[in-house]
Amino acid sequence: GDVFTYDPGFTSTAACESAITYIDGDVGELLHRGYPIEQLAEHSHFLEVCYLLLYGELPSAEKLAHFERTVTRHTMVHEQMHNFFRGFRRDAHPMATMVGVVGAMSAFYHDSTDINDPWQREVAAFRLIAKLPTIAAMAYKYSVGQPFVYPKNSLDYAGNFLHMCFSVPAEEYVVNPVLAKAMDRIMMLHADHEQNASTSTVRLAGSSGANPFACIAAGIACLWGPAHGGANQACLEMLREIGTVDRIPEYIRRAKDKDDSFRLMGFGHRVYKNFDPRAKVMKESADEVLELLGVHNNPTLQVAKELERIALEDEYFVSKKLYPNVDFYSGIILDAIGFPTAMFTPIFALSRTVGWISQWKEMIADPTQKIGRPRQLYTGAAKRDYLAVEKR
Numbered sequence: 001g002d003v004f005t006y007d008p009g010f011t012s013t014a015a016c017e018s019a020i021t022y023i024d025g026d027v028g029e030l031l032h033r034g035y036p037i038e039q040l041a042e043h044s045h046f047l048e049v050c051y052l053l054l055y056g057e058l059p060s061a062e063k064l065a066h067f068e069r070t071v072t073r074h075t076m077v078h079e080q081m082h083n084f085f086r087g088f089r090r091d092a093h094p095m096a097t098m099v100g101v102v103g104a105m106s107a108f109y110h111d112s113t114d115i116n117d118p119w120q121r122e123v124a125a126f127r128l129i130a131k132l133p134t135i136a137a138m139a140y141k142y143s144v145g146q147p148f149v150y151p152k153n154s155l156d157y158a159g160n161f162l163h164m165c166f167s168v169p170a171e172e173y174v175v176n177p178v179l180a181k182a183m184d185r186i187m188m189l190h191a192d193h194e195q196n197a198s199t200s201t202v203r204l205a206g207s208s209g210a211n212p213f214a215c216i217a218a219g220i221a222c223l224w225g226p227a228h229g230g231a232n233q234a235c236l237e238m239l240r241e242i243g244t245v246d247r248i249p250e251y252i253r254r255a256k257d258k259d260d261s262f263r264l265m266g267f268g269h270r271v272y273k274n275f276d277p278r279a280k281v282m283k284e285s286a287d288e289v290l291e292l293l294g295v296h297n298n299p300t301l302q303v304a305k306e307l308e309r310i311a312l313e314d315e316y317f318v319s320k321k322l323y324p325n326v327d328f329y330s331g332i333i334l335d336a337i338g339f340p341t342a343m344f345t346p347i348f349a350l351s352r353t354v355g356w357i358s359q360w361k362e363m364i365a366d367p368t369q370k371i372g373r374p375r376q377l378y379t380g381a382a383k384r385d386y387l388a389v390e391k392r
């Protein structure tokens with residue numbers, strides 16, 4: 001038969017051409033459409049980065065305003081969708097709810113499931129970017145037994161998300177600008193990351209011609225795993241489980257032990273072998289938010305700081321190039337803002353939606369695009385004859 005290159009985990013296979021995001025893992029560089037993430041984090045904001053990822057250039061003031069108005073117009077979800085949420089158990093993981101509800105969007109917005117119409121692809125992108133925060137917030141509200149909160153379009157994207165999560169009808173909720181800024185930054189730092197597992201999933205699903213909502217639901221499902229987006233939840237839970245600084249050596253020992261499958265969550269990355277540039281920016285935000293909230297010495301933070309210090313000096317972690325990644329710091333911020341750990345990965349999902357949909361649009365518009373169809377190295381039984389049951 002044919003001979004194929006064996007590349008488990010696609011560590012050396014490019015599956016597509018893309019002009020959206022560039023990563024140089026050796027030097028720790030991340031560029032969106034050529035712009036370094038550090039500059040975007042300092043000067044830009046999430047919706048502007050969305051525009052940049054989708055269209056390739058930074059918008060003029062007029063184009064940005066138009067873009068923001070269009071996203072804003074789509075923030076509400078179909079009222080009938082409320083019933084869909086109510087079908088879930090209250091203790092469902094919000095990621096489970098999101099996989100279901102986002103998949104169901106194709107049944108609510110079937111006008112924009114026509115992938116051959118460029119305008120409908122555009123509308124699908126707007127709908128996804130606008131509605132994902134609403135859906136994530138609804139999943140949260142449902143899980144805590146509070147009424148759904150409608151989006152408030154006078155707020156900015158990040159502030160609106162905080163509003164939908166934390167306001168209740170009984171009281172006035174005022175969005176704290178420092179928290180909104182931290183939220184915006186978390187969204188921006190997660191917006192795209194070239195061909196990671198969930199983005200590759202979206203592309204593979206989309207390569208068959210599936211509608212965009214179905215593709216994004218597939219991306220959310222992939223993101224959920226603890227080796228990928230689920231790491232932010234797993235990391236904070238690990239920090240809590242460690243509990244006190246004196247227990248850290250035990251976990252470090254386990255992480256190094258070949259016979260123990262335990263890994264330090266929030267450490268390591270497939271591509272970054274120097275440092276994760278997103279983690280640097282995220283660490284700054286973490287310091288700001290903790291300062292604002294007056295969280296200085298809670299046990300989780302103490303454990304995080306000490307773990308970070310040890311891992312950066314320890315021979316094993318240094319030699320394997322394992323550094324704290326973006327999820328290590330984002331969890332600390334989200335915890336300080338007041339999100340339960342189960343919401344960490346949904347927040348990653350709503351932030352990555354723009355990356356997924358930009359990559360999906362790029363793929364659909366690419367005339368060389370083919371259905372994704374990996375081959376395999378067959379290791380099973382050789383050809384043999386069927387044996388009647390009484391002869392087995």
Ligand code: CMC
Binds near residue numbers: 009
């Ligand atoms: N703790 C302890 N040892 C580790 C860790 C870790 N977190 N990560 C990797 N290693 C070791 C691993 O045991 C292996 O050792 P050896 O060469 O002796 O067998 C070596 O480092 C290389 O690991 P790998 O699994 O071959 O590397 P990979 O590129 O396939 O995995 C990773 C990358 C991110 C899945 C992995 O580092 C990991 O599981 N980290 C913890 C989960 C995590 O934080 N994920 C979030 C990634 S950033 C956000 C995102 O993009 O989703």
